[in-house]
Amino acid sequence: MSVASRRLAGDTEQRRCSREGAHVLIDTYGRVATDLRVSLTDRCNLRCTYCMPEEGLQWLAKPDLLTDDEIVRLIDIAVRTLGIEEVRFTGGEPLLRPGLVGIVERVAALDPRPRMSLTTNGIGLGRTAAALKAAGLDRVNVSLDTLRPEVFKALTRRDRHKDVLEGLRAAREAGLTPVKVNTVLMPGLNEDEAPDLLAWAIEHDYELRFIEQMPLDAQHGWKREGMVTAGDILAALRTRFRLTPEDAGERGSAPAERWLVDGGPHRVGVIASVTRPFCAACDRTRLTADGQIRTCLFATEETDLRGALRSGAPDEEIARIWRLAMWGKKAGAGLDDPSFVQPDRPMSAIGG
Numbered sequence: 001m002s003v004a005s006r007r008l009a010g011d012t013e014q015r016r017c018s019r020e021g022a023h024v025l026i027d028t029y030g031r032v033a034t035d036l037r038v039s040l041t042d043r044c045n046l047r048c049t050y051c052m053p054e055e056g057l058q059w060l061a062k063p064d065l066l067t068d069d070e071i072v073r074l075i076d077i078a079v080r081t082l083g084i085e086e087v088r089f090t091g092g093e094p095l096l097r098p099g100l101v102g103i104v105e106r107v108a109a110l111d112p113r114p115r116m117s118l119t120t121n122g123i124g125l126g127r128t129a130a131a132l133k134a135a136g137l138d139r140v141n142v143s144l145d146t147l148r149p150e151v152f153k154a155l156t157r158r159d160r161h162k163d164v165l166e167g168l169r170a171a172r173e174a175g176l177t178p179v180k181v182n183t184v185l186m187p188g189l190n191e192d193e194a195p196d197l198l199a200w201a202i203e204h205d206y207e208l209r210f211i212e213q214m215p216l217d218a219q220h221g222w223k224r225e226g227m228v229t230a231g232d233i234l235a236a237l238r239t240r241f242r243l244t245p246e247d248a249g250e251r252g253s254a255p256a257e258r259w260l261v262d263g264g265p266h267r268v269g270v271i272a273s274v275t276r277p278f279c280a281a282c283d284r285t286r287l288t289a290d291g292q293i294r295t296c297l298f299a300t301e302e303t304d305l306r307g308a309l310r311s312g313a314p315d316e317e318i319a320r321i322w323r324l325a326m327w328g329k330k331a332g333a334g335l336d337d338p339s340f341v342q343p344d345r346p347m348s349a350i351g352g
Contacts, residue, residue: 026326032283042288045160050184066290096124104116122163125140143164144164209271282329292304293326301328
């Protein structure tokens, strides 16, 4: 389809949505965003080698961060006016946000109420899981790349492996289920652990999801030829398990391809953002901790909502700015394009 034809189709779809009273975030490819990722902070208490240098980064200044009230207001606009159905709180490390439980409680009281989840490194989850569940959080994704404490220390530059395991247990006991575990495999460090990680996840009733390493490190040291691919992961898993595709290629907007393990009920997912991109079905919009809208993890442009908020713009104007930003969403991340340029912001500043 030509650019002109695509835009005409998109215009037609947007007019149809308007006529039917469906206020949505639609782009020129007809994709509708219903999943909002909200970064609450760019700070983190780990220093993962694939994310940031050992000394950390220049963190956002507190005045630049959205306040709790501003975050809740933007989420309210998104779910009430723009058709957002699910909110994922991210970071950095969102458990470092002092007002997190209160934010969750206030978002749970919105009408309509969105589904809510949290992506965390698990440190601190042991003492907050019950409070987050009581506030209205539905489930969590916890990052854990290894079962070996010494490898965890090498990967994260912190000796906190047991704290993550404690956080996972607390999340399961609090009912923040299904508890999903996100794992990145790195050559020479943990690439041999895939089968052991899956066996461990099955034993503890966690849903394991492997994620290909993406070019979002602050050091800009990512190299395609050095990554562990989805193909590598699946080959390793099949040395011990029988994997059956769960979705038969019809996974919709879900980022993970999922397989039933040994016939089920347990499953494993692989998010292959690099080698098997799923941009054509993307349903996400992203809000950074400093109030910028990003249409894609790998976008090089952002749209400022914080300025509109603080200048006194009404909800209708903020919604209009947000719709316009999403209308310009690109067809894909462009990782396969030789001209691909890594975003200036690292993952910790964008939000996962």
